[in-house]
Amino acid sequence: MLKLETRPSPSRAMSLASPLLALAITVVIGTVLFVLLGKDPLRGLEVFFVEPVKSVYALTELAVKATPLILIGLGLALCFRSNVWNIGAEGQFIVGAIFASGVAMQADASTGRWIVVVVIVAGAVGGMAWAGIVAFLRDRFNANEILVSLMLVYVADQLLGYLVYGPWKDPAGYNFPQTITFLKATQIPKLFTGYRVNIGLLLALAAVGAFWLLLFRTYAGFQLQVGGLAPAAARYAGFSSRKALWLALLLSGGMAGLAGGLEVAGPLGQLTPHVPAGYGFAAIIVAFVGRLHPVGVVFSAILMSMFYIGGELAQSRLGLPKSLTGVFQGLLLFTLLACDTLIVYRLRWKPAHAAKPTPVLKPKEGV
């Protein structure tokens, strides 16, 4: 029978091969799914993997969706490396969008382009504030950050609903739950005319560099990682776990909020109940598939963005539900975690009756 055997040291190669293996398995399962649904599997794969990169326009749309995923994914990668489980990025994204909208709505005809900077900063501050609640409750009251950050997603969603159905509703909007369309001055500058992709992409790429430096070239980043890998060692070295908690949550919250701000003042141009598009949750997958590494996050964000666009195309071209995106995203993370086992262990074929290799304890259990 197949047995798992601990490798002498974790395999670096496998750590990079694992996401590809997981993607391959997900594609195989996807192909089977298309056949079961009576759709041409080749057409299905084309919609997910070819069409999103087929033209310049398609590529820019890919970048539009990858931008928030990179931003949030970077923050979460840092968080997970520090063993802080912020899974409420979606809520921090929403509050970032709310803060940014609050600023954008103040603009009038005489407002200069400088307001864009304030809009972006407001977004980041909003996300930080929302994640700050999680940090405070964890730090002060030891409340589980997984559950608190997730509960705050629902709270943020309701807060958004309250604003767009209530005080922020556009009086001239035919009673639709949405704010006014933000004035031109508040629009995030686009990179090229005719395409939706904006300077958010440049911010995201700059953030990749900044996070790489922070994680791998600064003392603070080193402290974070030690705290995540070996809390006892970090304590012994005198690294403050409280500082790490606050830093990880404020940074990841700020990034999610920034993404939210860029989204409302960029492609969307107004605040609506449809602002939360699941980027905060998809970014969890982005972070893991990207190996919690800033550069890896870029690649996995592009992949996840293909899933988003593929899902939309599958709906319009093949008549399949858009939620296919979620199925594939979930599958990818699930298979990735399974494949990651091969980083630390290797598979060995062992006849069931062969001598047991590890004479530690009573080796009673079979695998």
Add this chain to the structure above:
Amino acid sequence: MDAFALLIAATLNAGTVLAFAALGLLINERAGIVNLGAEGMMLVAAVAGYATAVHSGNDWLALAAGAAAGALMAAAFGLLVIWLNTNQYASGLALSLFGAGFSAFVGLPYTQEKLGERASYRIPGLADIPLVGPALFRQHPMVYAAIALTIALAWFLYRSRAGLVLRAVGESPESAHALGYSVRRIRLAAVMVGGALCGISGAYISVVYTPFWVEGMVAGKGWIALALTTFATWRPARVLLGAYLFGGVTMLQFQLQGEGVQIPSQFLTMMPYLATILVLVLISRNPNFIRVNMPASIGKPFFPGS
């Protein structure tokens, strides 16, 4: 007074949803496994149950289908965390994300479907007592089943040998292993039973409690159930009480909305989530208190012979 009786009845009903899921998660956690996939399992079970109810017209079959769906998803999770030693938090999250997508995908045709007339239940005699009858004795049988399950689980954990083994596995898998118990199989069994109970909870939502199917309808109840196990310091009776407490908070929100209280509905909808945070804060503020009560191996992988 009648309104009050109905509020009590609705509270017990809402609490039942949380009780099944939280008792299931309690069994998981007593064996040392945290399954953050509760929300995903409940969503898939809600679809499975609803589809079964639509096609068969039988609610009991629907609940069974929900249990099977939950157990199946839990088994996939269990194989990953128990045999492949994957991170429990990440794997549970994967299950929740997958469940959210998969249920929306599979459930799309069922958003249009309607269930037939819902059966009403009453315990003969008792149901006619004024006030008490409508409050307590006109419930779906699953409401009483939740109470029975709580008692059975308390007996199992504290009075039976198998329960002792389960707790031993959760407190110290190494010792249980050294005594010759198959830690992995026991953990898998616990995870699957927990998944089945989450599944029953999910199917109860879509078939009895609401009853309809719409994407994301579990609306965080799986996560609230996870918080309940901590709140209850991993004791069955407290889980049930906590579930009723949260059921009450959920119902209070509808009650206030119905009475036309001048609070925007969104703030009322926030209440169960804010209450969860509040409760977590209150129960967790003393780390030692949690440490003493928490199963010691919770969240930690166990790899025999390493």
